[in-house]
Amino acid sequence: MKISIERAALLRAVAQAQSVVERRNTIPILANVLIEAEGDTVTFRATDLDIEVLDKAPAMVERAGGTTVSAVTLHEIVRKLPDGALVALSEDSASGRLTVSAGRSTFSLATLPKEDFPVMASSEYATNFTAKAQVLRRLFDKSKFAISTEETRYYLNGVYMHVADADGGKVLRCVATDGHRLARIDADLPKAAEDMPGVIVPRKTVGEMRKLLDEDDMDIAVSVSETKVRFATPDITLTSKVIDGTFPDYTRVIPQNNTRKLEVDASEFAKAVDRVATVSSERSRAVKLQLDEDRLILSVNAPDSGAAEEELAVAYGDERLEIGFNAKYLLEIASQVDRENAVFLFNSSGDPTLMREGNDTSAVYVVMPMRV
Amino acid sequence: MPALCRDCLTRFDSGPRCPSCRRPRVVSHPELWDLTIAHMDCDAFYASVEKRDNPDLADKPLIIGGGRRGVVSTACYVARIRGVRSAMPMFKALQLCPDAVVVRPRMQVYAEVSRQIRTMMEEMTPAIEPLSLDEAFLDLSGTARLHGAPPAAMLARLVRRMRDELGLTGSIGLSHNKFLAKIASDLDKPHGFSVIGRAETQAFLRPKPIRLIWGVGEASQAALERAGIRTFDDLLRWDRKDLGARFGSMGDRLWHLARGEDRRRVTRNAPIKSISNETTFSEDTGDPEILDGHLWRMCEKVADRAKARGLAGRVVTLKLKKADFTLLTRRHALSDPTQIADRLYRTARALFDQVPGAGPYRLLGAGLSDLVPEAMADRAGDLLDPNAATREKAERATDAIRARFGEGAILKGRALR
Numbered sequence: 001m002k003i004s005i006e007r008a009a010l011l012r013a014v015a016q017a018q019s020v021v022e023r024r025n026t027i028p029i030l031a032n033v034l035i036e037a038e039g040d041t042v043t044f045r046a047t048d049l050d051i052e053v054l055d056k057a058p059a060m061v062e063r064a065g066g067t068t069v070s071a072v073t074l075h076e077i078v079r080k081l082p083d084g085a086l087v088a089l090s091e092d093s094a095s096g097r098l099t100v101s102a103g104r105s106t107f108s109l110a111t112l113p114k115e116d117f118p119v120m121a122s123s124e125y126a127t128n129f130t131a132k133a134q135v136l137r138r139l140f141d142k143s144k145f146a147i148s149t150e151e152t153r154y155y156l157n158g159v160y161m162h163v164a165d166a167d168g169g170k171v172l173r174c175v176a177t178d179g180h181r182l183a184r185i186d187a188d189l190p191k192a193a194e195d196m197p198g199v200i201v202p203r204k205t206v207g208e209m210r211k212l213l214d215e216d217d218m219d220i221a222v223s224v225s226e227t228k229v230r231f232a233t234p235d236i237t238l239t240s241k242v243i244d245g246t247f248p249d250y251t252r253v254i255p256q257n258n259t260r261k262l263e264v265d266a267s268e269f270a271k272a273v274d275r276v277a278t279v280s281s282e283r284s285r286a287v288k289l290q291l292d293e294d295r296l297i298l299s300v301n302a303p304d305s306g307a308a309e310e311e312l313a314v315a316y317g318d319e320r321l322e323i324g325f326n327a328k329y330l331l332e333i334a335s336q337v338d339r340e341n342a343v344f345l346f347n348s349s350g351d352p353t354l355m356r357e358g359n360d361t362s363a364v365y366v367v368m369p370m371r372v
Numbered sequence: 373m374p375a376l377c378r379d380c381l382t383r384f385d386s387g388p389r390c391p392s393c394r395r396p397r398v399v400s401h402p403e404l405w406d407l408t409i410a411h412m413d414c415d416a417f418y419a420s421v422e423k424r425d426n427p428d429l430a431d432k433p434l435i436i437g438g439g440r441r442g443v444v445s446t447a448c449y450v451a452r453i454r455g456v457r458s459a460m461p462m463f464k465a466l467q468l469c470p471d472a473v474v475v476r477p478r479m480q481v482y483a484e485v486s487r488q489i490r491t492m493m494e495e496m497t498p499a500i501e502p503l504s505l506d507e508a509f510l511d512l513s514g515t516a517r518l519h520g521a522p523p524a525a526m527l528a529r530l531v532r533r534m535r536d537e538l539g540l541t542g543s544i545g546l547s548h549n550k551f552l553a554k555i556a557s558d559l560d561k562p563h564g565f566s567v568i569g570r571a572e573t574q575a576f577l578r579p580k581p582i583r584l585i586w587g588v589g590e591a592s593q594a595a596l597e598r599a600g601i602r603t604f605d606d607l608l609r610w611d612r613k614d615l616g617a618r619f620g621s622m623g624d625r626l627w628h629l630a631r632g633e634d635r636r637r638v639t640r641n642a643p644i645k646s647i648s649n650e651t652t653f654s655e656d657t658g659d660p661e662i663l664d665g666h667l668w669r670m671c672e673k674v675a676d677r678a679k680a681r682g683l684a685g686r687v688v689t690l691k692l693k694k695a696d697f698t699l700l701t702r703r704h705a706l707s708d709p710t711q712i713a714d715r716l717y718r719t720a721r722a723l724f725d726q727v728p729g730a731g732p733y734r735l736l737g738a739g740l741s742d743l744v745p746e747a748m749a750d751r752a753g754d755l756l757d758p759n760a761a762t763r764e765k766a767e768r769a770t771d772a773i774r775a776r777f778g779e780g781a782i783l784k785g786r787a788l789r
Contacts, residue, residue: 152704152722156756179754180707253755282748284708326752352755370708371751 001065002090003037005057007102010087011078013055016236017046018075020053020208029068034117035089035098036066045117046071051205052120054237066114067091069098077107120239125223125230127196131172133213133220135187136231139174140206140213142185142363145332147203148178155245159206161229162198162247163189167361170194175250179368181329182253183336186362196224200243205229209238254366255354258345260318262291266337266357272298272310273334277327279306285327288372291316291346300327301372323349324372333365375400378528378565381521403569404546405522408513409638411545411553412493412530415562417506419448421485422475424539433472437462442652445477449562482506485538492533496526501638507557509550511638528565535563548573551634555584573632577604585629592622604630643743647685649673650737656695658731665789667724668717670738672787675713678740679771684711684749685740690723693735700727705742709749714763716740 017033025031034045042059045052077100081087085102091111092099100107140159148156156178164173164186171186172193201209209231212220223230230239277285280302290297294316299309323346333355334342340358347353355365376383377390378397384390386400401407414420418436423429433451437444444465447456454469466472486505493500496519499511512523519526527544534540543564545556552568559566568576581603583593599618601607607615607630615623628634649670657663667690678684686709692700702723710716720738754760773782 150704150707152719152726177755178707179756180752182755248756252758284748284752286751324751350753350761352753366755368753368755370753 001035001037001061001067002063002088003042003059003061004086004088005042005059007078007081007083007085007087009057009059011075013044013057014071014075014078016053016055016208016211017044018071019211020046020048020051021071022048023072029112029116029118031070031072032068032112032117033071033074034066034068034114036114037061038064045119047118047120048204049118049120050202051208051238051240053208054239056235063090065091067098067111068114068117069109069111073109074100081105123225123228125225125228127193127224128221129190129193129196130219130221131187131190132216133218134216135172135190136220136222137210137213139172139185139187140201140210142336143174143176143183144203144206145336146176146178146181146183146365147206148176149203150178153179155200155243155247158200158202158243160198160200160247160250161196161224163194163196171362172196175247177248177250177253177366180326181333181368182250182366183333184250184254184364184366190222193222197226198247199224199226199229200245200247201229202240202243205238205240208240212236212238253352254364255345255347255352258347258351258354260291260321260346261316262296262344262346263315263341264296264312264344266334266342268312269342270331270334272312273327273330276300276308276310279308280327281305284370286324286370286372287327287330288322288324291318291321291323293317318346321346321349322372323353324370325353325367326370329367333367336363336365373400373402374404376404376524376528378532381525381528381532383522383525399524399528399565399567401567401569403571404524404567405516407546407548407567407569408511408515408523409547409549409553410510410512410523410527411550411557412508412510412527412542413545413557413561414489414506414534414540414542416446416448416452417540418446418477418482419451420540421482422478423448425481429473429475433469435462435465435469435472435474436477437465437474438476438652447472485540488538489534489540489542492530492537496530498640499638500640509553509638524567531563531565549632549634550636550638551586551629552632554586577630577632578608580604582607582626585626595619644681644683645743646689646739646741647674647677647681647683647743648689648691648737648739648741649677650691650735652693652735653733656732656734658733660730661789663724663731663733663736664721665786666736667720667738668713668784668786668789670736671717671720672713672784674738674740675711675716678711678743679746682746683740683743684709684746686742686744687740688716688719688723689737689739689741690720690727691735691737691739692724692727692731692733695732695734697734702727708752709742709744710740711746711749712764712767714767715750715760 021031036043040058040061041056044055081102087102090099096111097108098111143159160175162173163170166186170189172189174185176183212231212233218233221232229242273287276298277287277300280300288299296312296314301307337357343356345354349369352366352368373386375386376399379395380393382390382392389396390398419434434448435444435451436446442462444458444460451469451472456465456469482505497510497512497515501509516522524546531542534542541563543557543561545553545566547553547556547568548570556566556568582588582596607626612627615627651666686706688704690702704719704723770782
């Protein structure tokens with residue numbers, strides 16, 4: 001294999017590859033990126049055996065072929081090359097080295113045979129649809145903060161993407177929860193997505209996929225089977241196994257009869273929560289909300305370190321209520337609100353609280369209170 | 373040279389026998405009146421309590437431990453002559469000493485006796501650091517005027533009281549720091565009184581093997597041996613910097629210990645770091661029902677102890693020992709610390725379910741660590757487990773019933789498995 005490729009295209013492909021490969025590996029070739037050249041394109045493939053990313057880039061191919069080299073090393077090299085450089089990659093099968101040269105710099109990298117590179121088995125996808133990048137971005141960006149990191153509940157270590165019934169008909173829905181808070185985000189159902197099986201997209205896949213979604217109007221091809229999910233742009237294809245487990249019935253968790261309504265400016269609220277939480281040194285900082293006629297008092301009382309209180313003018317018309325929350329959870333859900341006021345719906349101080357943006361029910365958050 | 377009769381507490385100026393009671397149990401040392409840090413270690417504590425309470429056992433080799441499958445927790449001195457040691461597997465102990473009487477430990481009795489000893493020590497000094505039920509460090513600095521007697525005399529009086537009032541013997545190590553006091557108490561067991569003074573510290577330590585250091589186990593010993601360190605003499609030859617570079621924080625401590633220096637204070641109530649409980653089964657089992665019953669009981673005991681101390685833990689640990697003695701431990705950090713047996717059990721159970729293979733196992737244990745005060749625990753509910761709050765209430769109610777009507781007044785069905 002011998003090719004020349006622009007640094008920018010190479011950098012993008014290798015950056016994507018190196019973030020997929022696991023830093024610590026017992027199988028050496030999994031640290032490598034598979035580079036294959038044919039016609040006038042070169043493809044870069046990297047995998048951690050759960051996720052596979054394939055990136056195509058245009059290149060001048062002098063000699064077709066392929067090899068594998070350390071994704072991290074290649075990325076570091078390309079990153080340090082000057083902007084606009086033309087990079088030549090040439091494989092010497094006799095020495096088993098890949099020579100990388102640009103300008104006056106030359107690098108010689110150890111390779112492993114491409115035949116040993118594990119390629120993810122292709123599978124049949126029951127559902128194929130396209131969605132705009134901005135639609136997927138909203139679905140995942142607004143839900144991913146609630147993904148659990150608890151390995152004992154592995155089925156919560158991802159975003160549950162499925163088709164659901166909402167008030168206005170069927171929707172494409174993403175749900176994530178860690179048992180303390182839950183995010184439920186809806187989008188219009190794309191054509192041909194009606195029969196999509198519900199899948200749990202793992203946390204790492206959500207992070208990798210996010211890199212495909214920067215251009216608002218880009219069409220993303222989504223393919224879903226019971227075991228795999230694939231997101232593709234014209235250049236990049238990301239294939240991932242889904243979490244093999246059953247996502248719990250989250251509908252029971254979403255309170256239906258919370259009637260005590262608080263309306264507050266989300267960013268003022270978040271700033272106030274952040275300020276009062278400063279005095280607490282505990283890992284789970286508890287903030288107390290005291291609600292009374294159009295008045296909200298936020299307070300923290302940490303016996304060892306101090307106390308803080310702040311009052312906010314809000315819209316609240318129900319009876320007095322005192323309820324505590326983990327400050328971090330309040331901040332995270334409040335930061336999801338960007339257009340209108342945050343609307344909180346409470347029941348009692350022991351019951352889950354619901355939060356949404358204005359009257360928009362396409363993004364709903366639930367947070368469990370804590371004893372204060 | 374100052375001397376003290378350990379029987380009648382007469383202080384005199386050296387001699388093989390007490391001038392007042394003519395008995396030979398005399399301790400003499402040039403620094404006897406000046407040393408203040410002591411370590412008191414009861415002699416074969418559990419076994420001595422059992423022999424005291426059941427005189428039939430007095431002359432028999434006695435082993436305290438759990439069943440045929442457990443380990444020896446204490447062996448009396450008769451059994452020790454036959455080679456039985458603490459922590460030895462019971463089957464091995466019984467090979468060495470087939471006529472031994474094995475008695476199951478009665479922890480509550482030992483705890484009560486321990487409290488009685490503690491009360492006696494409290495009369496001597498507030499600076500007591502218990503290491504377990506049967507041993508403690510005492511700092512008697514500055515108490516000579518109060519008691520009208522130097523620490524050595526007070527300590528001799530303590531063991532005499534233990535013998536007279538409780539029917540138990542203990543050994544005293546007296547020195548100028550904890551490290552040496554602990555070594556000293558072991559020199560003249562049982563019913564001993566050993567003194568390591570400042571003047572002879574270096575000479576005493578030099579030829580001794582470094583395994584004398586409390587906390588240097590087999591692994592550290594091997595690491596030290598690789599560096600050519602077997603005795604304190606070897607250790608003395610090392611430069612402080614080199615020790616630090618090779619052994620990290622332990623290196624600096626070793627450098628000081630080599631010189632008989634130990635600046636740790638005798639601290640009352642060193643905070644507990646973890647609460648755990650484990651059980652060795654009478655026979656290996658892979659039966660999920662039986663294991664589940666054991667797991668529940670272990671979790672309940674841990675939770676009971678946490679509640680009794682007003683503590684809760686963030687990290688749940690599951691410990692399993694396979695039939696071939698390989699040890700498996702699994703940990704899980706909770707986002708909300710707990711002292712509730714139900715939560716502890718459910719977390720440990722999830723860890724258990726993720727262990728590949730079905731056993732059989734010989735031991736199971738559960739523990740809580742990363743402890744916090746109970747006020748900071750069990751504050752957050754679980755969205756996905758709305759019944760957790762109800763179960764917690766039921767557990768608190770159960771606790772109240774047990775507190776009033778006794779341990780067995782109410783049990784979970786799974787406790788009977």
